[in-house]
């Protein structure tokens with residue numbers, strides 16, 4: 543019999559007892575932040591569960607303050623034995639057959655808060671954020687658009703998971719408005735570079751791995767052990783100003799074209815919850831160097847969708863559908879590569895996968911590809927888009943379909959607003 547909770551969970555919900563994703567929330571605006579897991583339309587307050595002494599397994603009994611924190615970093619640092627223990631404790635506590643919470647009205651009242659009432663926060667303190675470039679389709683399309691159709695994929699791409707160091711300070715939680723950045727764009731002909739609000743603002747459909755235990759400086763992580771350093775995944779939007787990016791990125795890579803904002807979903811879905819949806823990663827040719835050659839090379843079957851809701855429109859329109867399983871380089875290869883030079887990762891670090899584009903034009907992961915740099919506008923319910931306009935809300939969602947249940951991520955959204963002082967340039 544499938545595992546079932548005493549809490550009613552709609553079959554379409556992203557948050558059945560099989561999922562139990564972790565987040566950090568405030569039940570009231572003035573209350574301190576605390577960790578929770580989502581279950582149906584509720585969040586289970588883990589500070590209440592911990593204070594009631596219900597984390598009584600061998601690892602968490604001695605680390606009971608892990609859930610009395612404003613972020614998940616302490617819990618992440620404990621590693622997989624603690625994560626597995628917490629998952630089995632919580633699945634038992636929430637199951638239909640377990641009376642401890644089910645039959646204790648006072649505890650239920652304190653521990654279960656309606657999701658509609660809470661404020662979600664970025665659930666981890668993110669020291670460092672890296673963004674990879676692991677979809678071959680995305681690499682090929684961007685290469686063609688930015689550098690031309692001859693050899694669009696750089697020679698190094700098939701030998702290593704390319705990445706750039708992102709900006710952790712501007713990572714925001716789903717629902718935060720994104721201010722259209724100002725910056726320099728390509729000069730046209732002999733004129734000076736453009737300066738003003740970006741004219742080519744884009745989203746990038748990504749997921750990101752949340753690092754658990756880190757590694758010591760100078761000690762790389764073996765690719766076959768890398769999964770033990772990954773707690774789970776979030777949805778991530780790497781907002782990108784294509785005009786700023788295209789002008790600034792040679793030769794050092796993305797800078798201000800991406801550092802103005804990155805949105806993450808509030809719920810971290812654990813690798814343990816995603817395990818039933820593991821699938822083979824693509825065969826890699828040429829074979830990777832030994833430090834990247836893994837015994838088991840895994841992806842996950844996670845359906846991803848992006849919708850845009852223009853200002854004033856009642857409904858949003860789907861602009862792309864993709865899947866996590868389109869990634870060429872796996873999460874574990876990304877993590878092992880990141881540390882091969884001795885670089886240390888720390889609990890709470892975020893590793894973006896890169897834009898997840900599939901092979902078909904309907905599965906491309908950003909407007910740069912979907913509109914081919916603005917040459918083929920998308921139609922959206924009576925209007926059109928080359929790039930994002932002020933007032934556009936971009937909504938990502940993602941889930942894995944199980945037998946009678948979903949393991950989902952909820953949504954990751956953000957609305958574009960004009961820069962202070964309006965859309966016109968005011969410095970010249």
Ligand SMILES: O=C(O)/C=C/C(=O)CC(=O)CC(=O)O
Nearest residue numbers: 674675676684685688896897
């Ligand atoms: O190919 C390029 O020049 C640029 C590519 C990107 O902007 C993508 C990037 O941020 C990495 C990714 O999302 O895959």
Ligand SMILES: [Ca+2]
Nearest residue numbers: 673746780897
């Ligand atoms: Ca990106």
Ligand SMILES: [Mg+2]
Nearest residue numbers: 780781800804
């Ligand atoms: Mg970004």
